[in-house]
Amino acid sequence: MNKTRKEIPVNTLERMVKYRRILDNYAADGKTIIYSHEMAKLAGNTPSQMRRDLMSCGCAGSTRAGYNVQEMQTNIKSVLGYSETKQTILVGVGNLGKAILSYFSFRVPRVQVVAAFDVMPHRIDRVISGTRCHDIKEMETIIKEQSVTLGIITVPREEAQALADRLVAAGIVGILNFAPVTLDLPDHVYVENMDITMKIEKIAFYSGEK
Amino acid sequence: MNKTRKEIPVNTLERMVKYRRILDNYAADGKTIIYSHEMAKLAGNTPSQMRRDLMSCGCAGSTRAGYNVQEMQTNIKSVLGYSETKQTILVGVGNLGKAILSYFSFRVPRVQVVAAFDVMPHRIDRVISGTRCHDIKEMETIIKEQSVTLGIITVPREEAQALADRLVAAGIVGILNFAPVTLDLPDHVYVENMDITMKIEKIAFYSGEK
DNA sequence: CGTGTTCTGTGAAAAGTTTCACAAAATGGC
């Protein structure tokens, strides 16, 4: 799509989101410059990795004077594509779904959750953290009407694949999947899995070994 | 700790958890052997990566006859350390905390959530998915009494660092952090962050580009 | 205006991970 984008290493991109957050807080304190070692401390990595990452997004610091916070913010936001907003829906308004709705309502700039869906009658037509929950029957209609491109799946495992198929058929091209299954979808759909189980097992594995 | 463990690449380890899940389902269908390409299909990766990963955990297949499912299950469980159970607590019983409690109550074999904690009086002494929520004042006591080593943080961002410090002071050595901050903790503590924001921004970035 | 110090930017090495490609083994059909 954009030349610059393609060149950014995946891992760097993941960290970039974190950097944006750090810089927002840092700037809120009225600070205007920051050194790579300060940022590394805040981000939990090394100064030299910070500098590489900043290079990737076209941030130039100046020797001895560090990096200009505002310029970095602008660059990072431009790299992450903050100029365009992506319409998003969430399906499955259980505890997890609700938690995520409250998360997104005020924290993710470029992603707008336009609607939520569920099958349970008692959830339908309620508004959670500013997002209305609709009957899942209306899903395809709303996706089309509002040009929704991203979907968040927070339904039980058994229902995830069928739901994902429906989302893709309706035109969704990016999915955040919280169900513990591997979704089998066409190549043009970008899927990320949030595997809570995996993370906790990883901690169980590595903790107490250092 | 264990010689075999150290040699397993991090990424392979992450996938191992997924493999366990896949094999559990696969075995439940009464199947006893599986080929690397079948498993790759189920796991969403390539046959050759599968074979490498299986090598790392000491699984040997036999030419033309594939891998023995039960043997793989045993090996993976032994690599992941399923013989010992780790005591875990969760702090912050909001929507996210509740969602995670229901997740863990029946899905993660080696990790046992022994207690939850919150500050809100209306949450205290309630039982969520089999786990009792206690007053956070009792936290240190329960950690010590029950030899808890892992902690899951699902409190608001502002409270996360102070909470993490308390957990570490009480003896916790592994933390799963859902708050969108970088925790600053001693080296001996293993921390994993679940950064929901990051994942959705990543999807927004990559989707629609393939 | 010169010297010492503290930064950045970056080539190059190192470390980590995935993919390729093919030999060797096992199976089934004939």
Added chain:
DNA sequence: GCCATTTTGTGAAACTTTTCACAGAACACG
């Protein structure tokens, strides 16, 4: 029992990511 086929196991190549190490720029201070 032999040939064609399928599948594993694995060296080696390719690729990705991190770390090292240091030249050069900028500033502070005398």
